[in-house]
Amino acid sequence: MREARSGQRRAPRALRRALTAGIALTTAVSLAGCAESQRGAGGGEGGTLTFGAAGAPDLFDPFYASDGETFRITRQITEGLVGFKPGTADVEPELATGWEETPDGKTWTFDLREGVKFHDGTDFNADAVCKNFERWYHQTGAGQNNALSYYWIENFGGFADGEKPSLYESCEAPDPTTAVINLTRATSKFPDMLGLPSFSMQSPAAMEKYNANDVKAQGDSFVYPEYARSHPTGTGPFEFESYDQSNGSIKLVRNENYWGDKAKVGELIFRIIPDETVRKQELESGSIDAYDFPNPADIKSLRDSGNEVKVRDPFNIMYLGITQKNNPALRDLRVRKALAHAVDKQTLVKANLPEGAKAATQFYPESVDGYADDVQRYEHDPAKAKQLLAEAGQQDLTVNFYWPTQVTRPYMPDPRGIYNALAEDLKEAGIEVKPVSKPWNGGYIDDVDNSKADLFLLGWTGDYNTPDNFIGTFFGTTTNRFYTEASPWGAELADRLKKADGEPDETKRNEMYQDINRDLMSKYLPAIPLSHSPPAIVTSPRVQGLVTSPLTAEEFASVSVSDQ
Incomplete structure (x- = not known):
């Protein structure tokens, strides 16, 4: 996830892989030469x-x-x-120093970093990689629930004893520094998906000691x-120390045996403060950084x-x-193009977004x-919208328009304001709008997923930098928020x-892709892309060294805090 900044095109994947191989070789040499001076020695600054934090974590096992x-x-x-390379969404080596794939894209060989220890002192090696996979x-059991193994199901599919096929086939450890992952098919998402926190490496010894798989369903x-x-x-550069639920505080401490540059602070505290206004007040008072x-x-x-x-x-x-x-009028491509015009x-971007x-x-x-670069574009043109509606016999089109309350998303900072702006645009084109507002976790998402909304506001922050993570997630199945059996393009698009x-x-x-x-914007038009919005993060004057992530996936080891 990184170095592909807005306005720049990412290097072709083949070139990126060659660069990765070069990085791997350079890294191997440089680590050997400077482990004492840069990575193994030189502690943090304290x-x-x-x-x-806006909310409490559900748990501390990233896989679930x-x-x-x-x-x-x-x-x-x-x-x-x-x-992911800091500040971007492009993949780079981490616990692997490099990798190779076979021409069919099904077998991936990872060269592993040497001398890395888990926080419990056990070795990270190829055997540990295979035990994680x-x-x-x-x-089994509750562990196969989509609410728990969401990212595995979304990226790898099924499990060993399930009916749904899995992308994963097997893992081999021919030696301690080589792990071979075998897939059942090629996918553009691999190995980028392995940068997701859910697929991070955890100590097999600790997981066995503390019964990591012993999760049980209890009602909902x-x-x-x-x-x-x-x-x-x-x-990683920090170790878990405690979670005090009485005051909503999670404490991490610096990993003094970290293989890379040690964290610059000795302690990292997350205080759970759900109210954004209160978070602002706490920052201004110096209680948080x-x-x-x-x-x-x-x-x-x-x-x-x-x-x-x-x-x-x-x-x-x-x-x-x-x-x-539910609304047959929306099955007519001319009507959907009218909405786009x-x-x-x-104006929405200038008036309602950061x-x-x-x-x-x-x-x-x-x-x-x-x-x-050459997709069909729909300029704001109310007269053109009215013309298309007339051609479709929908001059009196009425739509229900859902928008969410009790939520702020990185791509949607002001749902009410965004809804109001779009509703006025639609009315200008002669479309009658019936608003429906519901709390994000109080009916909105359920109604959208159950196809009750004619129009709705939604979005996505990329997990990693591949097309399938965006349009594959939205339109890759015929059981999505957009498709109806009355619209045969859904199956065609999913197959493509x-x-x-x-x-x-x-x-x-x-x-x-x-x-x-091109066809998404001309032949199908299942939705109307609106905007890309840059989410912000705020730090006090005492904080230095924070590198922001377009994936909102900041790592805090590089951050220091001054006394002033």
Whole structure:
């Protein structure tokens, strides 16, 4: 996830792999030469960094997690075979120093970093890699629940004893520094997906000691084992120390035996402060040093007070979703094109989104492979919208328009304001709008998923830098928020996305995705891409060294906190 900044195109994957091989060789040499001076020696500077978290983590085992607050913490504790270059969304070596794939894209050989220890003192090696993969693949009972193993199911598919096929086939450890992962098919997502926190490496010894797989369903929730509650054990620059639920405080401490540059602070504290206004007050009082997603309306006052507001590169998409199930008019492509012409994206971006936001022409940022520069564009043209509606016999079109309350998303900082702007655009084109607002976790997502909304606001922040992580997630199945059996394009599009994801030749795959993006905007138009929005993070003047991530996946080992 990194170095592909907005406005820049990412290097072709084949070139990136060659660069990765070079990085691996250089890294191996440089690590051997400077382990004493830069990586193995030279401790941190001490002190404490306190971060104001918007919510409580569900647990501390990243494999069973799917929420950002858990990942924000476990990302400091655990590491994956691959990581993401700081400040970008591009993959780079982490616990692996390099990798090779076979021409069919099914067998991947990873060269592993030597001398790495888990926090419990056990060795990270190829056997540990295979035990992690086998743990994920052999989940049983509650462990196969989509709410627990969400990222495995989304990326790898089924389990060893399940009916659904799995992308994963096997893992081999021919020697301690070589791990071979065998897949059942090629996919454009590999190895990038291994940078997700859910697929980070954890100590097999600690997981066995604290019964990591002993998770049980209890009604609509789960009971987690001791490992997930208080013993997460990775290789990262911070170690887990405690979670005081009485005051909502999670404490991590510096890993003094870390293989890389040691963390610059001795302690990393996460304080759970759900109210954004309170987080701002706590920052201004000096009780916390940083927090995420400040209200855009507060940015000027925060900066005027001497704080630093860092704006991440946008790696997301907000779109106006169109459900075709209940409203037959929306099955007509002319009607969907009329909606696209009705929307004034440029004004929306300027009036309702943070500085640096951009109007979107397709369903992912231009830094992702397969982006097409020549897609059909829909300029704001109410007269053209009315003409298309008339041609379709829908001059009196009425739609229900869902928008969420009690939520702020990186791509959607002000749902009410965004809804109001779009509703006015639609009314200007002669479309009657019936608003429906519901809490994000109080009916909104359920209604959208169950196709009750004609139009709806939704979006996505990329997990990693591949086309399938965006448009494959949105449109890769016929059981999605947009498709209805009355619209045969759904099955066709899903099949094309599957073939593109499975194409091992990078050049051909990118051409396939470009063709899909062109047709998404002209032939299918299942939704209307609106904008890419840069989410912000704020730090006090005492904080130095924070490198922001377009994936909102900051790592805090580089951060120091001054006494002033």
